[in-house]
Amino acid sequence: MDYAIRAEGLVRRFGATTALAGVDLAVPTGTVFGLLGPNGAGKTTAVRVLATLLRADEGRATVGGYDVVRDAHQVRQLIGLTGQYASVDETLTGTENLLLIGRLLGLSRADSRARAGQLLTDFQLTDAGDRAAKTYSGGMRRRLDLAASLVGRPQVLFLDEPTTGLDPRSRNELWDIVRSLVADGVTVLLTTQYLEEADQLAGEIAVVDHGRVIAQGTPEELKAKTGGQSLAVRPADVxxxxxxxxxxGAVAGVAPEVAQNTVTVPVNDQRVMPAVVRRLDEAGIVVAELALRGSSLDEVFLSLTGHRAEDDPAAANLEGSVA
Amino acid sequence: MTSATLTAPLAPARRLGVGAGLRHTLTLAWRSLVQIKHNPMELLDLSIQPVMFVLLFTYVFGGAISGSPGDYLKFALPGIIVQNAFFATMTTGFGLNNDLTKGVFDRLRALPIARWSPLAGRILADTVKQAWSVALLIGVGMILGFRLGNGPLGLLGAFALLLAFSLAAAWISVLVGVLVSEPDKVQIFGFMVIFPLTFTSNAFVPTETMPGWLQSWVEVNPVTVLADALRGLLVDGPVAGPVVQSLIWAAAIAVIFAPLAVRGLRRRV
Incomplete structure (x- = not known):
């Protein structure tokens, strides 16, 4: 298979903190690869190493077949970077930001202007093109960030937590943009702490915690890996x-959870479901919904890491001090 | 360039020429200057503050120090220019720190551009701003009665010396910019260091009026040396001595602070 990104044994330390503790990655060309993990897991450090911004202490990585250290200049010609730590100039207008990048990439004045106009149209920023970026809403700002990383038509795009802090509508818009980029053949490495985002976009996911990849596979494989299914029952009458x-609870032998009038319980035994159906029938209860579900990525994450995503304040502080 | 060449090349270029680096520097300098258009406050900073200083010093202190505002202007304008130049160099560190903390610097570093161009572009833009405020100071001074003693050549020499000195002092600013955590701290540093530095010189007051222990510092203070050089070039008095001393100071500052600043920047990013 043809890999747009390969990394072997990446290690990076910041003082006493080990941000990357031996990360291997292989991202097939033309796919979306998700790096999923809580704050401080090492996702941003990994992206910074792959995007030539930071040198790993150990290990090696290639992007588009070029070594990120030895051939950094070539790598930079292939990549686009959008993220928490790579941002547009807030004091410039949207148009000026895109012009700046176009000119730096060697486009002529006219070509830069044409490219900027086209990207502003694609990302529905035409009306805001002449306003300073600091006046933009969060969603507009992220779209401009993304547009700025696309000026050079990158083959490999790094998206570092592209939707953190966005409202659902802006997030969906951004997802659609990413999908259309992938349809055009761009390889995307996405970091996120939102399980839903990885599930929605990524063909393959690596779960990262404390600088290590602790699980990897398609979203379905990851869900299957933790084995669990859950039985959900919603009675017609509350x-x-x-x-x-x-x-x-009696049939499954575990105390069920109740949310939104739905009773959910983890099941490992295939006989639980028919037994529950029989008992409900005997009790004369009409059910509106009865389903056996694969576990969600949230549950996968919990079972893999022992903690939920997005609630690791100690790790978040750690990353703050590193950055 | 045709649309076909807009797509990323299959075989990326191996390295950049110096010409490309200069082009990146000019583009990035444009970026720093076009900001002024959207942030008129910056232009006020560059313009009103120096003009206010000239007016206040000339008319408030002029009579007390030199007997008349006109005589004082002749003495103090070169000093005010030097003080302004020192404060102006802080904009380099301020802007750089802003780029570092906001993530703009990372975006630039991920582009296939010359490694030194983001810093060079910023310093070039700040040099242009510096030249603007010096021109403004001399212009306002001339309206108030300041006269050039050595004609256009002296003026040219003064500009050249100031810009050379500012380029060296910019490294101090870069070092501060990479060391502090947020842009405002660059300004705090500026006030805490540059204010005492410029006031313990002969920029505003003749050295003889100060106590002996202070005089020995005032005489070697780079602000004094540079102010004397500008007085020689713009008004009258010795030129060669203070100019050479100023250049020695500039060289010493560059030799010490440029490597520290570059090392600091490498560690920061």
């Missing part, structure tokens, strides 16, 4: 909820 809870 008054039956306590009875359903006791029946499901």
């Amino acid at each position: 008054v039956d909820l306590p009875t359903v809870v006791s029946i499901v």
Whole structure:
């Protein structure tokens, strides 16, 4: 297979902190690869190494077949970078930001202007093109960030937490843009702490925690890996909820969770579901929904790392002090 | 360039020429200067503050120090120019720190451009701003009665010396810019260091009026040396001595601070 990004044994330390503790990655060309992990897991450090901004203490990496240290200049001609730490100039207008990048990439004045105009149109920023970027909303700002990294038509795009802090609508817009880029053949390395985002966009996901890849696979493989399925039962009548809870709990042998009138319980035994159906029938309870579900990525993450994503304040502080 | 060459080349170039680096530097200098258009406050900073200093010093202190505002202007304008130049160099560190903390610097570093161009572009732009405020100071001074003693050649020499000195002093500013955590701290540093530095010189007051222990510092203070050189070039008095001393100071500052600043920047990013 043809890999746009390869990394072997990347190690990077900041003083006593080990941000990367031996990371291997292989991203096939033309795919979206998700690096999923909480704050401080080492995702941004990995992106900075791959984008030639930071040297790894150990290990090596190539982008488009070029070594990120020895052939850094070639790598920079292939990549685009958008993220928490790579940003546009807030004092310039949207147009000026794109012109600046175009000119730096060696486009003529006219070509830079044409490219800037086209990107502003594509990203629905035409009306805001002559306003300083600091007046932009969060969603517009991210779109401009992304547009700026696309001026040179990169083959490999690094998106470092592209939707952190965005409202759902802006997030969906950004996702659509990423999907259309991939349809055009761009390889995307996406870091995110949102499991849903990785699930939505990435063909393959590496779960990162404390500087290591602790699991890797397609979203489905990851969900299957932790084995768990869950049984969800929603009674047609809310008054039956306590009875359903006791029946499901008794059959599964575990106390079920209740949310939005739905009773959920993890199941490992295939006989649980028919038994629950039989008992509900005997009790005369009509159910509106009864389903056996694969576990969500959230549950996968919890079972892999022992903690939920997005709630690791100690690690977040660590990353803050490193950056 | 045709649209076909807009797509990323299959075989990326191996290295950059110096010409490309200079072109990147000019583009990045444009970026720093076009900011002024959107932030008129910056232009006020560059213009009003120096003009205010000339007016205040001339009319408030002039009579007390030199007997008349006109005589004082002749003495103090070169000093005010030097003080302004020292403060102006801080904009380099301020802007650089802003780029570092906001992530603009990382975006630039991920582009296939000359490694030195972001810094060079910023310093070039700041040199242009510096030249603007010096021109403004001399212009306002001339309206108030300041006269050039050595004609256009002296003026040219003064500009050249100031810019050379500023280029050296910019490295101090770069070092501060990479060491502090946020842009405002660059300004705090500027006030805490540059204010005492420029006031313990003969920029505004003749050395003889100060206590002996202070005089020995005032005489070697680079602000004094540079102010004397500008007095020689713009008004009258010795030129060669203070100019050579100024250049020695500039060289010493560059030799000490340029490597420290570059090392600091490498560690920061």
